[in-house]
Amino acid sequence: MKKGLSDAVFIPEWGTQKFLSEAKNAGFNGVELNIRESEGDLTLNTIPSEARQVAQMAEEFGLKVYSLTTGLLNHYALSSEDSKLREQGEEIALHMIEVAAEMGTEVIQLVPGTVTPETSYEKSYSLAQESLSRLAQKASSYNVIIAIENVCNKFLPSAFEFTRFIDEIGHPSLKAYFDNGNALVTGYSEQFISLLGDRIVAMHLKDYRIKAGDFVPILEGDTNWPVLIKAINDIPYTGHIIATPQYPYACQGYLEHLAKNTSASLTAVFELTENEIYR
Helix, strand or coil: CEEEEECCCCCCCCCHHHHHHHHHHCCCCEEEEECECCCCCCECCCCHHHHHHHHHHHHHCCCEEEEEECCHHHCCCCCCCCHHHHHHHHHHHHHHHHHHHHHCCCEEEECCCCCCCCCCHHHHHHHHHHHHHHHHHHHHHCCCEEEEECCCCCCCCCHHHHHHHHHHHCCCCEEEEEEHHHHHHHCCHHHHHHHHHHHEEEEEECEEECCCCEEECCCCCCCCHHHHHHHHHHCCCCCEEEECCCCCCHHHCCHHHHHHHHHHHHHHHHCCCHHHHHC
């Protein structure tokens, strides 16, 4: 497993160059970059030459841009009955595929769908699968993999349902982006991993405190780390683990401290001994 860092809480307070520099200084060897509407160096208006410049910048720091992500599909949902919103969501995803191909990035993370009181769950499920089937075909032509994430929005909340959703689409360019913290909200992380198996091509790591009902920094919540690491090793998964830091330092402006603490926590998790894993 390799250590990666998401830029989610760092940009736009930092520029991309500053983020990459601090990620390298903190001991990460990979990053995940967000496609934002207008902030930062990667936006909906980014052209190919600009995307290549960002990739080159990461390479100069010795970092791999392992994945691209976006929060925009929470609004422009691929499961929306509003055809304009859904089409815009697909356009955003297509843009991400093209940007990823320009950057030599293999994985884009997408929110598969959302649930609203106005649209039946069955309809949301069907529409999301239709959109993702089309997008997977496009991703395949660019040698990019779409990895959908288990998110906390009442859509695909169980490990079995999330796995079945992927299998029903049945396209080799559609895989899973596993998030252990989100899994802990609705179930048990190791059960998601066991069912998803080699469908997992990317992972987000954070922590969750059940009684507080809130996400917290790694090692400060209720994740059973030995059990989680054993499940990851059993797949086996050897790619990047992308840490998604939470806000206690970010909101106070201590972003360098947040990056270094996150890196140290990941190292502690990765270095679990055999005895700790099987205890």
